[in-house]
Amino acid sequence: MASPEPGGAPDPAGLSINLATLRRQCDLLQAVEVCLRHGITAIAPWRDQVAAVGLPAAVRAVRTHGLRVTGLCRGGMFPAATPEGRRAALEDNLRALEEAVELSADCLVLVVGGLPEGSRDIAGARAMVRDGIAALLEPARAAGMPLAIEPLHPMYAADRACINTLDQALELCVALDPEGAGTRPALGLAVDAYHVWWDPELQPALRRAAGRILAHHICDWLVPTRDLLLDRGMMGDGVIDLAGLRRAVEAAGFHGPQEVEIFSAETWWKRPADEVVATCLDRWRDHCQP
Amino acid sequence: MASPEPGGAPDPAGLSINLATLRRQCDLLQAVEVCLRHGITAIAPWRDQVAAVGLPAAVRAVRTHGLRVTGLCRGGMFPAATPEGRRAALEDNLRALEEAVELSADCLVLVVGGLPEGSRDIAGARAMVRDGIAALLEPARAAGMPLAIEPLHPMYAADRACINTLDQALELCVALDPEGAGTRPALGLAVDAYHVWWDPELQPALRRAAGRILAHHICDWLVPTRDLLLDRGMMGDGVIDLAGLRRAVEAAGFHGPQEVEIFSAETWWKRPADEVVATCLDRWRDHCQP
Numbered sequence: 138m139a140s141p142e143p144g145g146a147p148d149p150a151g152l153s154i155n156l157a158t159l160r161r162q163c164d165l166l167q168a169v170e171v172c173l174r175h176g177i178t179a180i181a182p183w184r185d186q187v188a189a190v191g192l193p194a195a196v197r198a199v200r201t202h203g204l205r206v207t208g209l210c211r212g213g214m215f216p217a218a219t220p221e222g223r224r225a226a227l228e229d230n231l232r233a234l235e236e237a238v239e240l241s242a243d244c245l246v247l248v249v250g251g252l253p254e255g256s257r258d259i260a261g262a263r264a265m266v267r268d269g270i271a272a273l274l275e276p277a278r279a280a281g282m283p284l285a286i287e288p289l290h291p292m293y294a295a296d297r298a299c300i301n302t303l304d305q306a307l308e309l310c311v312a313l314d315p316e317g318a319g320t321r322p323a324l325g326l327a328v329d330a331y332h333v334w335w336d337p338e339l340q341p342a343l344r345r346a347a348g349r350i351l352a353h354h355i356c357d358w359l360v361p362t363r364d365l366l367l368d369r370g371m372m373g374d375g376v377i378d379l380a381g382l383r384r385a386v387e388a389a390g391f392h393g394p395q396e397v398e399i400f401s402a403e404t405w406w407k408r409p410a411d412e413v414v415a416t417c418l419d420r421w422r423d424h425c426q427p
Numbered sequence: 428m429a430s431p432e433p434g435g436a437p438d439p440a441g442l443s444i445n446l447a448t449l450r451r452q453c454d455l456l457q458a459v460e461v462c463l464r465h466g467i468t469a470i471a472p473w474r475d476q477v478a479a480v481g482l483p484a485a486v487r488a489v490r491t492h493g494l495r496v497t498g499l500c501r502g503g504m505f506p507a508a509t510p511e512g513r514r515a516a517l518e519d520n521l522r523a524l525e526e527a528v529e530l531s532a533d534c535l536v537l538v539v540g541g542l543p544e545g546s547r548d549i550a551g552a553r554a555m556v557r558d559g560i561a562a563l564l565e566p567a568r569a570a571g572m573p574l575a576i577e578p579l580h581p582m583y584a585a586d587r588a589c590i591n592t593l594d595q596a597l598e599l600c601v602a603l604d605p606e607g608a609g610t611r612p613a614l615g616l617a618v619d620a621y622h623v624w625w626d627p628e629l630q631p632a633l634r635r636a637a638g639r640i641l642a643h644h645i646c647d648w649l650v651p652t653r654d655l656l657l658d659r660g661m662m663g664d665g666v667i668d669l670a671g672l673r674r675a676v677e678a679a680g681f682h683g684p685q686e687v688e689i690f691s692a693e694t695w696w697k698r699p700a701d702e703v704v705a706t707c708l709d710r711w712r713d714h715c716q717p
Contacts, residue, residue, distance in 0.1 A: 252650075257668040259625070292582045294625035295650045295666045305627045335549070335584035337595045360542075360585045365652055376585045378547040 152421050153179035153207040154414060155354065155398035156186050161406040162413070165190045169198050171410045175418055179205040179394045181246075181352075187236060196239050207244075207396045208285060208327065208352045209237040213298070214250035215269025216262040222253070223265060230273050237282050243393065244285040244351040245277065246327050251296045262299045270324070271313050278323045285351040286310065287327035290335075292365055303333055303342035310349050318348030320390075328386055329354035329398065331369055334377040343385040350391035355379055355425055356399045367402035372420040384427040395425055442711050443469035443497040444704060445644065445688035446476050451696040452703070455480045459488050461700045465708055469495040469684045471536075471642075477526060486529050497686045498575060498617065498642045499527040503537040503588070505559025506552040508544050513555060516540070520563050527572050533683065534575040534641040535567065536617050541586045552589045560614070561603050568613045575641040576600065577617035580625075582655055593623055593632035600639050608638030610680075618676055619644035619688065621659055624667040633675040640681035645669055645715055646689045657692035662710040674717040685715055 154177055159168045165186045172180060180199075187195045187209075199206055212233040217223045237245040249266040252259060270284065277284050286306040289298035300306050306326050310317065314324035326349050333339055335358075343350075357375030362368050372379055383395065397417045399405050405413050444467055449458045455476045462470055477485045477499075489496055502523040507513045527535040539556040542549060560574065567574050576596040579588035590596050596616050600607065604614035616639050623629055625648075633640075647665030652658050662669055673685065687707045689695050695703050 252666055257666050259666075259668075263627070290582065291580060291625040292652070292655075295648055299625075300627075301625055302627060335581040335589075335591055337553070337590075337592060358585055362582070362655055365582075365655060376542055376547050376549075378549075 147422050147426055149176040149418060150178055151394050152177055152418060153181055153205070153394040153396040154417065155181040155208075155210065155396050157183055157210065158397055158399045158405065158417070159410045159413060160186070162410040165195055166198055168410065169202065169204065171414050173202060174411065175414045177414065177418070178203065179207050179396070181206065181208040181210060181396050181398070182240070183210045184233060184236060187240070192236060192239055199240055205394065206240045206242040207394050208246045209233065209240055209242040209244075211246045211248045211287075212273070212284070213247040216250045216253045216265040216299070218253040218255065223269065226250070227269060227272050230269070231276060234273070234277055234280055234282055238280050242282070244283040244325070244327070246285045246287050246352065248287055248289060249298045249300045251294060251299050259294065259299055266300060267309060267313070270309060274313055274324055283321055283351050284324050285327040286324070287329060287354075288332055290332040302336055302338065303328065303346060304338055307342065307346050307349060320348070322349050322351070325349040325351040327352040327354060328391075330377050330379055330382050331356050331358060334358060334382065339382075340385055343389045347389040350386060350389055352396060353383070353386050353391055353393065354396045354398045355421070356397060364402065367400045369399045369401055371399060371401075371405060371416060372397070373424040379425045380427060383425055387427050395421060397421065437712050437716055439466040439708060440468055441684050442467055442708060443471055443495065443684040443686040444707065445471040445500065445686050447473055447500065448687055448689045448695065448707070449700045449703060450476070452700040455485055456488055458700065459492060459494065461704050463492060464701065465704045467704065467708065468493065469497050469686070471496060471498045471500060471686050471688070472530070473500045474523060474526060477530070482526060482529060489530055495684065496530045496532040497684050498534050498536045499523065499530055499532040501536045501538045501577075502563070502574070504540040506540045506543045506555040506589070508546065512543070513559065517559060517562050520559070521566060524563070524567055524570055524572055528570050532572070534573040534615070534617070536575045536577050536642065538577055538579060539588045539590045541584060541589050549584065549589055556590060557599060557603070560599060564603055564614060573611055573641050574614050575617040576614070577619055577644075578622055580622040592626055592628065593618065593636060594628055597632065597636050597639060610638070612639050612641070615639040615641040617642040617644060618681075620667050620669055620672050621646050621648060624648060624672065630675055633679045637679045640676060640679055642686060643673070643676050643681055643683065644686045644688045645711070646687060654692065657690045659689045659691055661689060661691075661695060661706060662687070663714040669715045670717060673715055677717050685711060687711065
């Protein structure tokens with residue numbers, strides 16, 4: 138089992154565990170204990186994981202152990218078929234914002250949502266996303282909580298996120314928060330290796346994204362991929378040039394932790410949490426250093 | 428069961444059946460009979476389907492019935508880990524070219540290939556694709572056979588095609604065949620609804636692609652999609668705005684048949700071929716008219 142080592146090895150403070158990675162094994166409090174056993178002091182919980190233990194208990198764990206919360210997953214899901222549906226989505230996002238503030242998260246991650254039920258109008262869905270983010274931005278700014286738009290892989294365009302490239306997300310940032318680029322923009326990006334690795338515009342888009350990156354998620358793309366949602370790979374088991382991506386992300390000004398987020402119903406969700414976290418740390422050291 | 432109707436209904440000459448759609452039910456010759464029963468006189472066979480009945484028999488069927496071959500699937504698969512592998516790929520493409528000429532196909536469709544075994548260098552794979560197409564272009568030009576680059580959905584970037592957007596494919600066309608745009612460019616695009624519908628640049632990319640479109644494939648994106656390869660939907664069963672796409676394709680100068688290509692292991696490959704073709708025709712009439 139890996140453990141923090143003095144000497145040449147990268148400092149585990151550079152690694153965050155997105156708790157979706159341990160979703161089937163642990164609740165939030167147990168996951169924190171596992172991470173701490175491996176010297177990892179940064180996490181990114183999902184809202185349902187926070188709710189399951191209660192927000193006060195989650196906040197207490199973060200404060201007691203001095204954890205860094207690299208993001209709260211997730212806000213977003215803005216499009217809906219009716220004005221009432223869109224209003225309800227906004228209200229839910231405001232609650233997410235409050236939770237992110239309570240947890241002192243680096244950002245609230247936005248998975249923006251796909252097509253409303255029955256719709257084939259992706260341009261319309263994208264307009265709803267823009268309107269939703271615009272409505273959330275002022276409360277977020279007032280709360281000092283950055284919003285990180287996460288472009289999702291195009292295979293999720295219909296049902297999870299109709300923002301599918303870095304450039305598309307960046308265009309929203311520039312339109313809605315024109316002066317925002319900097320060390321902690323009000324509106325920025327979550328760059329997830331799984332979602333963006335294939336993009337022919339990846340390198341230039343990351344250069345254009347300088348000063349807008351709020352989070353950097355990692356895992357790997359398996360060949361073959363057996364499920365559209367739940368077959369993400371451990372770093373090193375797939376085809377993504379994670380070290381190269383990290384170099385480009387750092388060149389664009391982001392030096393925060395890399396956050397491992399692996400949805401893996403058939404492999405990693407079936408392994409003991411300590412083994413998963415130890416493997417994350419080993420693979421991150423071997424495959425993800427710039 | 429649908430049959431060609433006089434009067435208001437669209438002429439079935441506007442519809443082509445990619446024979447992958449009937450792969451499990453019919454050989455090429457049987458598939459031709461099915462299409463003819465429904466008034467459909469355009470097909471697009473795959474090379475293995477041609478080989479299974481023999482090229483001469485396939486050519487005879489095409490000539491006897493005056494069929495239009497809207498494309499031969501497929502050339503491509505250019506990247507390989509070794510120079511020998513890349514040479515072998517080129518030789519295979521030259522054979523594909525000859526078969527396309529024999530069949531009087533409108534174009535040879537190129538599914539360009541993904542990462543070579545063990546590679547994480549997608550930029551390198553893309554360079555191999557460019558080199559491969561460059562080497563194939565002169566023989567294709569000499570043979571009078573247009574090459575249609577088919578950008579594939581990004582979920583196939585690793586293992587099937589590292590050309591994943593219309594703009595990326597168009598850039599190759601312009602670089603390798605700068606003067607080529609016109610009614611029958613030497614190097615152009617196959618626009619497959621399944622692969623491109625999500626692209627935020629879809630509309631402007633189609634405008635930029637004017638004079639480069641050689642083929643237009645249709646099917647639908649199902650929600651949920653249960654398999655990355657073999658769960659394509661019948662037109663009307665998913666979320667793609669096929670009529671809108673057709674309008675944009677026509678505005679870019681392509682007025683050839685729409686070619687139905689459905690890989691559907693659990694649904695359409697299990698239905699009788701006549702039912703599938705009748706459904707294609709009905710759905711094309713209802714969902715795909717510009």
